[in-house]
Amino acid sequence: MFLAKVKGNIVSTQKNEYLSGHKLLLTHPIDFNGNYLGEKDVIALDLIDSGIGDIVIVCQEGDAIQQILGHNKAPVNTMIIGIVDNIEINE
Amino acid sequence: MFLAKVKGNIVSTQKNEYLSGHKLLLTHPIDFNGNYLGEKDVIALDLIDSGIGDIVIVCQEGDAIQQILGHNKAPVNTMIIGIVDNIEINE
Amino acid sequence: MFLAKVKGNIVSTQKNEYLSGHKLLLTHPIDFNGNYLGEKDVIALDLIDSGIGDIVIVCQEGDAIQQILGHNKAPVNTMIIGIVDNIEINE
Amino acid sequence: MFLAKVKGNIVSTQKNEYLSGHKLLLTHPIDFNGNYLGEKDVIALDLIDSGIGDIVIVCQEGDAIQQILGHNKAPVNTMIIGIVDNIEINE
Amino acid sequence: MFLAKVKGNIVSTQKNEYLSGHKLLLTHPIDFNGNYLGEKDVIALDLIDSGIGDIVIVCQEGDAIQQILGHNKAPVNTMIIGIVDNIEINE
Numbered sequence: 001m002f003l004a005k006v007k008g009n010i011v012s013t014q015k016n017e018y019l020s021g022h023k024l025l026l027t028h029p030i031d032f033n034g035n036y037l038g039e040k041d042v043i044a045l046d047l048i049d050s051g052i053g054d055i056v057i058v059c060q061e062g063d064a065i066q067q068i069l070g071h072n073k074a075p076v077n078t079m080i081i082g083i084v085d086n087i088e089i090n091e
Numbered sequence: 092m093f094l095a096k097v098k099g100n101i102v103s104t105q106k107n108e109y110l111s112g113h114k115l116l117l118t119h120p121i122d123f124n125g126n127y128l129g130e131k132d133v134i135a136l137d138l139i140d141s142g143i144g145d146i147v148i149v150c151q152e153g154d155a156i157q158q159i160l161g162h163n164k165a166p167v168n169t170m171i172i173g174i175v176d177n178i179e180i181n182e
Numbered sequence: 183m184f185l186a187k188v189k190g191n192i193v194s195t196q197k198n199e200y201l202s203g204h205k206l207l208l209t210h211p212i213d214f215n216g217n218y219l220g221e222k223d224v225i226a227l228d229l230i231d232s233g234i235g236d237i238v239i240v241c242q243e244g245d246a247i248q249q250i251l252g253h254n255k256a257p258v259n260t261m262i263i264g265i266v267d268n269i270e271i272n273e
Numbered sequence: 274m275f276l277a278k279v280k281g282n283i284v285s286t287q288k289n290e291y292l293s294g295h296k297l298l299l300t301h302p303i304d305f306n307g308n309y310l311g312e313k314d315v316i317a318l319d320l321i322d323s324g325i326g327d328i329v330i331v332c333q334e335g336d337a338i339q340q341i342l343g344h345n346k347a348p349v350n351t352m353i354i355g356i357v358d359n360i361e362i363n364e
Numbered sequence: 365m366f367l368a369k370v371k372g373n374i375v376s377t378q379k380n381e382y383l384s385g386h387k388l389l390l391t392h393p394i395d396f397n398g399n400y401l402g403e404k405d406v407i408a409l410d411l412i413d414s415g416i417g418d419i420v421i422v423c424q425e426g427d428a429i430q431q432i433l434g435h436n437k438a439p440v441n442t443m444i445i446g447i448v449d450n451i452e453i454n455e
Contacts, residue, residue, distance in 0.1 A: 183406065183440070183442045185407065214372065214390060220403075220404075230378055241440060242441065243439055243441035245427060245430070246430060246436065246438055246441075249437040261380075261439050263383060264378065264380060265376060265377075265379065266376050270373040
């Protein structure tokens with residue numbers, strides 16, 4: 001699981017049937033100071049009403065998401081699981 | 092899950108029996124501006140009729156794909172799950 | 183599984199229901215001399231009472247964690263599984 | 274799933290019992306022009322009679338391989354699933 | 365699955381209960397000539413009596429390891445599955 005910032009929405013009409021009605025957000029990994037890390041964006045399912053600009057926790061795990069969606073055929077393995085209020089650092 | 096662009100088709104006659112009749116595409120990760128990221132191509136199963144040049148969402152998850160194919164012995168873990176119409180960015 | 187150092191706590195109130203009451207720590211991969219590796223922090227569930235400054239073993243595996251939490255819908259795949267007392271190296 | 278070239282055979286006598294009798298090949302990721310990518314070799318189980326020099330499709334997925342081998346205790350998660358005859362590219 | 369060299373032992377007393385009595389080794393990825401690759405060590409469970417200095421095959425897969433340990437709550441996903449006697453290369 002890692003920190004990421006929500007950057008945008010993905011609009012897709014031709015897609016797997018089990019994704020219909022679900023919000024897919026474009027996120028990007030960040031460090032705890034909010035700096036972007038690397039170049040690769042991560043697309044994540046959102047079920048907790050996060051939005052653009054939020055700092056979030058992203059989890060890459062398929063089985064639990066399929067249980068949550070109620071479809072063992074749902075091909076989704078990345079999910080926003082929490083919005084970060086604060087990070088207490090003590091290096 | 093990540094953004095990728097479809098670059099080509101893979102032709103393979105000597106392969107695992109559960110892959111017969113399924114289309115395998117060569118995709119490459121991109122950023123939201125369409126620039127290629129890194130050097131490594133990703134081979135993905137296509138079940139939503141995507142084609143060369145499409146911007147797609149790629150998911151790497153085995154269990155759901157095996158349920159979709161109806162074979163728990165199908166050794167496939169990468170799938171194109173949506174064709175991207177538009178990305179709304181607000182950094 | 184890899185070595186990491188615990189750097190901080192993540193505070194999140196708006197999150198997946200199955201994460202309520204569980205401690206999420208910010209960890210960072212290290213080498214066996216304690217030097218940080220790379221830039222990406224890793225967020226891990228802690229069930230063994232580790233704290234900031236500890237050298238820990240981090241495991242990324244979803245199924246066992248869901249069994250431990252008793253919820254097959256818990257979207258968590260990273261866990262602190264041990265606090266390291268000592269590493270005996272002989273290269 | 275990714276493209277790789279088969280570079281060699283791994284000989285191992287002291288190994289997990291469920292691996293006995295199975296061929297383990299040393300492969301290396303390549304781009305679609307056949308150039309090696311990165312430094313890390315990938316060890317893959319071969320059940321489709323591929324050999325040194327072949328361009329192959331490698332899949333990293335545990336569950337299906339365990340079903341194929343008929344042992345849910347077989348600790349194997351990388352498999353050669355097809356030999357590539359041709360790649361049709363249109364960037 | 366990848367090649368690695370065993371570099372050391374991890375000593376941990378405060379750990380997940382399902383890890384008690386199991387040997388955790390510090391390994392590092394290598395190429396087929398024995399050169400270390402990257403900076404990140406990999407911690408692996410050993411059940412085949414490998415030791416420091418051995419060239420081994422490391423597999424990252426959770427389900428089979430949990431079956432082998434007989435605990436579906438065992439949070440372990442990395443295992444040494446074979447000691448390498450020889451690698452026959454023909455590039």
